[in-house]
Every structure is written in C-alpha cells, then in structure tokens.
Amino acid sequence: MKKKTAILIxxxxxxxTLMDTDCNAATPEENRPLSERNEQTxxxxxxxxxxxxxxxxxxxxxxxxxxxPTRVSEKQKQGFxxxxxxLPYNIHVGALVKIVDPxxxxxxxxxGFLSDKEANAVRNYLGVSERYLQNYNQVILDHPxxxxxxxxxxxxxxxxxxxxxxxxxxxxxxxxxGATSVHLLGVSLGGLGVLxxxxxxxxxxxxxxxxxxxxxxxxxxxxxxxxxxxxGACGERYQSWSTLSTAIGLRNxxxxxxDAAHTFPEYKDASFENVCDFFFKTKRYENEEYMKELxxxxxxxxxxxxxxxxxxxxxxxxxxxxxxxxxIEVPVFLIHAADDPxxxxxxxxxxxxxxxxxDFVQGMILRNGGHxxxxxxxxxxxxxxxxxxxxxxxxxxxxxxxxxxx
Numbered sequence: 495m496k497k498k499t500a501i502l503i504x505x506x507x508x509x510x511t512l513m514d515t516d517c518n519a520a521t522p523e524e525n526r527p528l529s530e531r532n533e534q535t536x537x538x539x540x541x542x543x544x545x546x547x548x549x550x551x552x553x554x555x556x557x558x559x560x561x562x563p564t565r566v567s568e569k570q571k572q573g574f575x576x577x578x579x580x581l582p583y584n585i586h587v588g589a590l591v592k593i594v595d596p597x598x599x600x601x602x603x604x605x606g607f608l609s610d611k612e613a614n615a616v617r618n619y620l621g622v623s624e625r626y627l628q629n630y631n632q633v634i635l636d637h638p639x640x641x642x643x644x645x646x647x648x649x650x651x652x653x654x655x656x657x658x659x660x661x662x663x664x665x666x667x668x669x670x671x672g673a674t675s676v677h678l679l680g681v682s683l684g685g686l687g688v689l690x691x692x693x694x695x696x697x698x699x700x701x702x703x704x705x706x707x708x709x710x711x712x713x714x715x716x717x718x719x720x721x722x723x724x725x726g727a728c729g730e731r732y733q734s735w736s737t738l739s740t741a742i743g744l745r746n747x748x749x750x751x752x753d754a755a756h757t758f759p760e761y762k763d764a765s766f767e768n769v770c771d772f773f774f775k776t777k778r779y780e781n782e783e784y785m786k787e788l789x790x791x792x793x794x795x796x797x798x799x800x801x802x803x804x805x806x807x808x809x810x811x812x813x814x815x816x817x818x819x820x821x822i823e824v825p826v827f828l829i830h831a832a833d834d835p836x837x838x839x840x841x842x843x844x845x846x847x848x849x850x851x852x853d854f855v856q857g858m859i860l861r862n863g864g865h866x867x868x869x870x871x872x873x874x875x876x877x878x879x880x881x882x883x884x885x886x887x888x889x890x891x892x893x894x895x896x897x898x899x900x
Contacts, residue, residue, distance in 0.1 A: 571612070599631065658693065665698045820852050
C-alpha cells in the first residue's frame with residue numbers, strides 16, 4: 495500500500511513539474527520574414543498556450559449558455575461607431591467599428607446564424623476584446639442571416655459563398671482606406687463565410703481564425719430550423735434532447751428576423767411555421783449577374799461545374815467548405831469542441847480531412863468548449879491569446895508573443 499502511495503505521489507509530482515516547466519518556458523519569439531512563416535509552427539505555438547481544466551463547464555450545453563448569455567450592452571458599445579458598408583449589387587452590411595490606430599491590424603469578425611453586430615456571440619467576443627485585443631482595430635459585421643441584414647437588403651440570405659464574397663469586398667475597402675493587415679474571425683456559420691473569404695481573398699486577407707465553424711450548409715442551419723418548423727422546405731421534423739436546446743435558442747433569436755421581414759409586403763405572413771420558406775424562397779440566388787460573380791473563382795479553378803445552381807438547395811450544397819479546402823492559400827486556423835451541441839465535430843473533421851496536405855490549414859479539436867463556449871470552458875484569456883497570437887504572427891515582422899499568454 496505504501497509502495498503504491500509513493501508511486502502515485504511521485505507520478506503526480508512529475509506531472510506537476512512537467513506542466514510547470516511548460517508553463518514557465520521562455521516566451522516564444524518569431525523573427526522570420528512573414529513569407530517564410532507557416533501554420534504548422536503557429537499551431538505548435540498556440541498549443542503551448544495553457545488551458546485550465548474545465549470543471550463546472552465540462553458540459554458543452556452549459557459552456558455554450560454561460561459564454562453567450564445576452565446581447566451587447568450599451569456600455570460595451572462605447573468607443574464603437576456604427577457603419578454601413580455598401581458593396582456591389584446594392585448590398586448593405588452594417589457594422590460596429592472601433593479604430594484605435596490606423597496602422598494597427600484589423601480584426602474583421604462575423605458571428606453566426608441570425609447574429610447581428612450586437613448578438614449574444616458578439617457580447618462574448620467583446621468580453622475578450624476589451625481586455626486582450628484592445629490594441630487592434632475592430633470591425634464586427636451583421637451576418638447575412640440576421641434581421642439587420644434583412645432590414646437593410648429586403649431579402650433573406652444564407653451566407654456561405656455569398657458571405658465569403660461580402661467579407662472579401664469589405665476587406666478590400668479597409669485595405670483601400672489604409673489598413674495594413676486584415677484578419678478574419680468567424681464563429682459558427684460565420685466560420686463558413688471566412689473560409690470562403692480565405693479561398694477568394696488571398697490578395698486581401700492576411701489570416702483566418704474560425705471557432706465552432708459550420709462547414710456544411712445542408713446540415714446547419716437547415717437542421718436547426720427543422721426543430722421549429724413543420725415538415726417542409728427544411729426536411730422532416732424531428733425532436734430529441736439535443737434539438738430541444740437548439741429550438742429554445744431559435745425561439746429567442748428568430749423574432750427580430752420575423753419582425754424585419756414583416757415590413758415587406760411579400761413577407762408579411764412569415765412565421766415560425768414557414769420560416770424555412772422565408773429562407774429557401776429568397777430571390778437572391780436568382781440574380782444571374784450576381785451569381786456569376788459569386789461563382790467565377792470556383793468555376794475558373796474547376797472546383798464547381800461550369801454552370802450556376804438551379805435552386806437554393808444546390809447553392810447550399812455547393813457552399814460546402816470541403817470543396818475548397820485544398821484550394822485555400824491564406825493561413826487558416828480552426829478550433830472546435832468535441833462536445834459542441836449545435837455543430838457536430840464532423841464539420842471540423844470532414845473539412846480537415848479534405849484539407850489534408852494543404853499547409854495553409856491547421857486546427858485543433860478540444861475536449862470541451864461547447865458551441866463557441868471556449869471562454870466559459872477555458873477562460874477569456876485563453877481565447878484572447880489565441881487570437882492575439884494568430885494576428886501578431888501574420889502581421890508583425892518581428893514578434894515577441896505576450897508573456898501573459900505563455
């Protein structure tokens with residue numbers, strides 16, 4: 495018994511020593527030219543960032559709820575200005591913008607399904623930003639599925655390839671206005687948008703980070719919408735414990751979208767029961783000139799057939815990020831949680847498998863963190879350090895990483 499106890503104590507001390515040594519290792523530096531850096535080295539640096547072991551947030555549902563409790567407060571908006579980006583084809587995208595130094599890097603972020611610039615996920619991000627990212631310029635966009643986007647553009651949109659196009663155009667505007675580097679952050683369905691922007695915006699975008707990214711549009715949001723609608727455009731309705739929490743969330747997120755839709759005569763009858771029709775019957779993807787521009791790089795690189803989609807479902811299928819994984823030439827880093835209750839880890843695994851061999855793409859899947867619940871599981875400092883490390887690595891000629899992170 496004494497021998498077993500001694501072995502246990504010795505093993506525990508050794509584990510503690512190794513952990514302590516790792517946490518107190520020299521702060522990493524990076525002096526190589528930007529052109530010689532790579533995502534594999536960045537991954538090795540980020541993995542060194544200490545993650546506390548989750549206790550109360552070991553549940554993905556709990557971590558998700560705690561990290562994304564409410565919308566942005568007026569206090570958090572202090573220092574931000576509202577701005578509308580006007581893009582080709584009369585597209586209007588609202589944003590919260592904070593410029594701290596025109597020469598500093600820009601973080602351009604999009605926060606997922608139904609999320610406008612003041613959504614719950616944005617509040618989560620600002621909790622990180624106001625302490626750990628205060629030296630960077632911030633541009634936080636309305637997602638194309640949000641009520642704010644619908645109100646400004648009079649139509650519903652899904653995102654995917656389309657959001658990738660919008661993000662690229664906004665980044666081009668920022669560069670034209672003097673931005674030295676633009677780095678994209680995508681959350682959930684916004685993650686799919688930044689992946690498509692990485693594919694088409696290699697001349698404009700400097701790096702991409704995606705948390706809890708959707709990579710297959712046919713799974714999300716269509717699967718989520720099935721939980722609140724009868725059988726129909728989104729497919730057969732089903733209920734389970736996992737979809738119950740999703741349905742509760744959608745019941746909170748959908749009303750603003752429906753209120754915005756009701757301001758237009760053609761959508762005056764939009765309701766929970768037919769919200770799938772509201773999305774699937776959008777006319778956006780019937781604009782041939784617009785679709786030709788969206789599809790041009792995909793057709794030119796022979797990723798998609800030399801024809802436009804015949805319906806919205808085909809557009810969604812062709813937004814699958816696995817199709818472009820081998821063709822991305824912008825540094826991309828994905829982070830997903832194995833216990834994500836909203837977006838299956840299969841989204842991460844399928845994309846990473848498709849990207850195998852592409853040195854521009856790296857990522858890691860963590861045991862805990864839920865759906866964009868990493869700040870609850872591992873702390874705001876951890877998420878802030880991940881973002882700071884990526885932005886500094888891909889924007890600064892010489893980097894001494896923040897010793898608070900390592």
